[in-house]
Amino acid sequence: xxxxxxxxxxxxxxxxxxxxxxxxxxxxxxxxxxxxxxxxxxxxxxxxxxxxxxxxxxxxxxxxxxxxxxxxxxxxx
Amino acid sequence: xxxxxxxxxxxxxxxxxxxxxxxxxxxxxxxxxxxxxxxxxxxxxxxxxxxxxxxxxxxxxxxxxxxxxxxxxxxxxxxxxxxxxxxxxxxxxxxxxxxxxxxxxxxxxxxxxxxxxxxxxxxxxxxxxxxxxxxxxxxxxxxxxxxxxxxxxxxxxxxxxxxxxxxxxxxxxxx
Numbered sequence: 001x002x003x004x005x006x007x008x009x010x011x012x013x014x015x016x017x018x019x020x021x022x023x024x025x026x027x028x029x030x031x032x033x034x035x036x037x038x039x040x041x042x043x044x045x046x047x048x049x050x051x052x053x054x055x056x057x058x059x060x061x062x063x064x065x066x067x068x069x070x071x072x073x074x075x076x077x
Numbered sequence: 078x079x080x081x082x083x084x085x086x087x088x089x090x091x092x093x094x095x096x097x098x099x100x101x102x103x104x105x106x107x108x109x110x111x112x113x114x115x116x117x118x119x120x121x122x123x124x125x126x127x128x129x130x131x132x133x134x135x136x137x138x139x140x141x142x143x144x145x146x147x148x149x150x151x152x153x154x155x156x157x158x159x160x161x162x163x164x165x166x167x168x169x170x171x172x173x174x175x176x177x178x179x180x181x182x183x184x185x186x187x188x189x190x191x192x193x194x195x196x197x198x199x200x201x202x203x204x205x206x207x208x209x210x211x212x213x214x215x216x217x218x219x220x221x222x223x224x225x226x227x228x229x230x231x232x233x234x235x236x237x238x239x240x241x242x243x244x245x246x247x248x249x250x251x252x
Contacts, residue, residue, distance in 0.1 A: 010238050014192065014207050015207065015208065017184070021109045021209065023114075024109060025101070026121075030096075030104070030122055031100075034125055038129065043126065043130035
């Protein structure tokens with residue numbers, strides 16, 4: 001049997017071994033759970049990830065240590 | 078102001094309305110990928126949490142359903158990546174006796190195990206394309222890649238499965 005036939009056979013085996021999901025309807029309203037999560041982990045737009053602060057700190061340090069890089073930075077902005 | 082505009086502006090009532098409109102569809106999509114009802118519920122909430130978090134990035138003139146499906150697929154993918162090798166494929170979702178009895182139980186288990194060990198990006202597209210038989214273009218839109226790349230990933234997933242089954246001693250073609 002060549003590899004192409006093997007591949008077809010595997011696809012068929014997979015379909016027979018793992019049937020498609022039939023019971024996919026949601027059984028309860030998830031809004032209360034959603035509200036709890038929003039209370040526990042607010043999604044404030046102003047929240048800045050830590051790596052953004054780290055980048056800003058590195059940039060600030062570079063500008064302080066190498067003031068001559070300021071015109072280059074302004075040129076690239 | 079329209080519902081989507083109010084949502085993007087941070088109106089919680091608008092978000093609730095969208096949540097109630099779309100939660101069933103999001104859940105149905107996720108449960109077909111992760112194949113576990115409890116995990117799918119948690120991931121549905123996680124999806125909407127991300128939707129709420131990134132609401133300012135959403136263009137109210139855009140397609141909310143497509144945006145939601147993309148975020149849901151990402152959430153399901155993140156789960157598959159973390160849970161790889163740790164979970165079992167539950168039987169109850171397909172209903173009793175849904176798998177073909179002509180395929181021996183042992184072979185079925187070996188196929189399931191091989192499938193669970195696929196890298197998450199291949200398992201995601203293989204589940205949707207080969208098991209759920211979703212069209213390639215729909216998968217492409219949900220994953221955020223081209224239909225050609227979906228096809229390629231399905232092809233690679235089948236190749237990996239073939240190798241794994243072969244190493245497990247499953248003779249393909251000799252059910």
